[in-house]
Amino acid sequence: MKGAAAGYLGQKVVEDIDLEVRTGEAVAIVGSNGAGKTTLFRAIVGLLPCMAGRVILDGVDLTRRRAHRVARAGVAYVPAERHLFPAMTVKTNLMLGAYPHRPNRETLELVFDLFPRLKERLGQQAGTMSGGEQQMLAVGRALMTQPKLLMLDEPTTGLAPKVAKAAFEAVERLKATGMTLLIAEQQVPLALSVADRAYVLENGRVRMEGTAEELEHNPEVRRAYLGVA
Numbered sequence: 354m355k356g357a358a359a360g361y362l363g364q365k366v367v368e369d370i371d372l373e374v375r376t377g378e379a380v381a382i383v384g385s386n387g388a389g390k391t392t393l394f395r396a397i398v399g400l401l402p403c404m405a406g407r408v409i410l411d412g413v414d415l416t417r418r419r420a421h422r423v424a425r426a427g428v429a430y431v432p433a434e435r436h437l438f439p440a441m442t443v444k445t446n447l448m449l450g451a452y453p454h455r456p457n458r459e460t461l462e463l464v465f466d467l468f469p470r471l472k473e474r475l476g477q478q479a480g481t482m483s484g485g486e487q488q489m490l491a492v493g494r495a496l497m498t499q500p501k502l503l504m505l506d507e508p509t510t511g512l513a514p515k516v517a518k519a520a521f522e523a524v525e526r527l528k529a530t531g532m533t534l535l536i537a538e539q540q541v542p543l544a545l546s547v548a549d550r551a552y553v554l555e556n557g558r559v560r561m562e563g564t565a566e567e568l569e570h571n572p573e574v575r576r577a578y579l580g581v582a
């Protein structure tokens with residue numbers, strides 16, 4: 354994305370965003386509450402209009418496309434709230450995830466490899482699953498679309514520290530399959546543990562960017578986000 358801006362009611366919340374995710378890369382957007390991570394994600398997936406700039410996927414301009422057409426172009430988005438169908442089973446959630454395509458058996462196998470728990474709970478109502486299980490299901494459902502780019506908005510939302518760590522271990526396994534990932538996360542150490550590169554978002558602008566290793570050693574990042582003096 355290039356020079357992008359987005360916001361609400363004519364007010365820009367994020368601005369001047371130059372962001373690149375290369376094929377097979379895991380890129381993190383880190384920043385505290387209200388930095389603009391979710392707003393940026395919504396602009397990429399077409400839930401919010403871009404007020405400036407462009408969104409390009411594999412050379413195709415997605416800037417003015419609506420959300421369902423961005424999804425069809427290969428961008429899957431898992432919102433922090435997950436938006437599962439709580440009254441439906443795990444299986445139905447996964448099958449509907451593939452829509453408008455038919456569920457693909459190999460993709461389903463990949464989801465079960467990543468999250469064996471889902472296979473054990475196929476008949477369970479999604480709404481009765483634990484927070485961590487619901488996160489797995491939300492990611493699994495997004496994978497059913499066989500996306501080119503998978504975007505996860507704060508996958509650790511509402512998860513206990515141990516479960517959050519497990520969620521990122523799953524992200525690591527997913528990365529190993531070659532999936533291209535864009536992850537927004539407040540828990541900077543976790544995000545940097547899987548990301549190849551990261552952007553630090555502050556007040557709607559990119560304050561810093563670099564490889565995860567560069568940012569881990571950056572004194573400002575360490576002070577502000579890693580709790581190191």
Ligand SMILES: Nc1ncnc2c1ncn2[C@@H]1O[C@H](COP(=O)(O)OP(=O)(O)OP(=O)(O)O)[C@@H](O)[C@H]1O
Nearest residue numbers: 361366384385386387388389390391392393507539
């Ligand atoms: N629907 C909305 N209407 C108006 N302002 C909004 C709306 N959604 C978010 N904002 C504002 O935009 C700013 C950025 O919010 P955003 O949700 O993008 O931040 P975030 O980085 O995702 O934060 P968090 O880590 O808490 O999820 C905030 O000041 C927020 O109040």
Ligand SMILES: [Mg+2]
Nearest residue numbers: 390391433507
């Ligand atoms: Mg957010």
